[in-house]
Amino acid sequence: MSVLRPDLALIARNIVPGSRVLDIGCGDGTLLAALRDARDCDARGMELDPLKVADCVARGLSVIQGDADADLALYPDGSVDYAVLSETLQTMQHPARALDELLRIGRRAFVSFPNFAFWRVRLSLLWHGRMPVTQLLPVTWYETPNIHHLTIADFRDLVTARGITVEQAWFLAGNALVGGTAANWRAEHAVFLLRR
């Protein structure tokens, strides 16, 4: 699993072997393939880009082309053990609704996102007075797919308001885990494990 992005590696490590998993926005299927090969999971995916779906099929994966904003409704209740939404929440039209959908389809959900309150992002905005373009957020405001920037504190507020339980949370700076203390300053990425 060495090729996995740090947040995906973390998710893969924390999924119980043999689980049923739905990875929403699965890209070329890197996480799905890792879960299938190393964790013996029944791992399925949803992906918007048909050519990435084709890549997944070529890897022997089962992936449905679909739009996470529109097509999650078509998955039955409780059909998987884990629904995974990695680095996608901030691109969605209706992030709050998406969280509800994840926890309808999955008994648990992994959600990872870039933390807009990471200190470099804060400094960049403070110094330059412009929407930050950083290593983590490399695209200008008018071209970024990230239409709903959020911070770790924002996310905690949302899950609390929706009555969602945080089972576990991990915070990443680069490839390293950082502690929960002041994570909203120190973490570039957050990974949450949620349940109802």
Place this chain on the structure above:
Amino acid sequence: MPASAELMLALPLPLDCGQRLENVRIAYETYGRLAGDAGNAVLVCHATTGDQYLASTHPLTGKPGWWDRMVGPGKPIDTDRFFVICANVLGGCMGSTGPASPASDGQPWAMRFPVITIRDMVRAHLALLDALGIARLHAVIGGSMGGMQALSLAANWPDRAARVMAIGATAAMPAQNIAFQEVGRQAIMADPDWQKGSYYGTGRAPDAGLSVARMAAHITYLSEASMHEKFGRRLQDRAAKTFGFDADFQVESYLRHQGVSFISRFDANSYLYITRAMSYFDLAEEHGGRLAEAFARSTAARYCLVSFDSDWLYPTPESRKIAHALNAVGAPVSFMELSAPFGHDSFLLDVPALDRVVAGFLA
């Protein structure tokens, strides 16, 4: 090397209409070599007016096989690895039993031939697989009506295929498609040379009607954009309009050519029967009205559904519906809408992404 063969079924073939068809012949082509455990067989199902000449030269037209680009050594359906079978459908006119075949009285069946269904076509395929000693296919693949056969096989005989791929297909013929095909059938039946179907041996055949049917159908296989690109309003071998009803426009000339060349290789009654089978096709109806129910026992196979964005005959929602039904019963299913400009015919043409998907799905 391709091999042409014919099988005469030892047993009568039971049909959905309740009849049993005796002495059924199945004409088929094979490519590659069947493995000792018969585990490398791939059944390719042809579309409405296709035939078994999948990747071998057509005996009547001299043209390459209809999926020559997809099937062969080193190609996505690799005949160095797979034993590939393509059979002319029941009701067809390229050697399999159909309305032009002799009935028990030695005369052609003509309209006495029973109305067949997509499932009946699959029954004939399965009888062929039985005869070849193939219990479980590595994959069944088809586009358009071929995709319907693949889905019917998966739904009704869940243990006969490990992989199921349907391209530009549907689980139930939409009203618009029934409508277009009815136009085609009416064109044939309105031709006085059709003679209520008993035209065999009369020296006359409903060529004009069949040709019009083909022209109308051919329009539905293309896209507005591809027609515009290919023909626009360009005139055919002339500088100005003739103020007559000759084929002034290239698109008219093209369609007429399609119609005329079709009659040299297709039987009008076969066209009636095969399109009828398609319009009757409704997988959900066969299974209590719920499509998911059709696949409830079929979750061991892997599925791959592909649609094309320019295909308005079997548009993406048709494939998506199937994907969702399979998803609902927990079957491993992939679905994608590929971008290609050629309309419904995209599955036959140069779409590299499709090649990749087919190769990957079979691997």
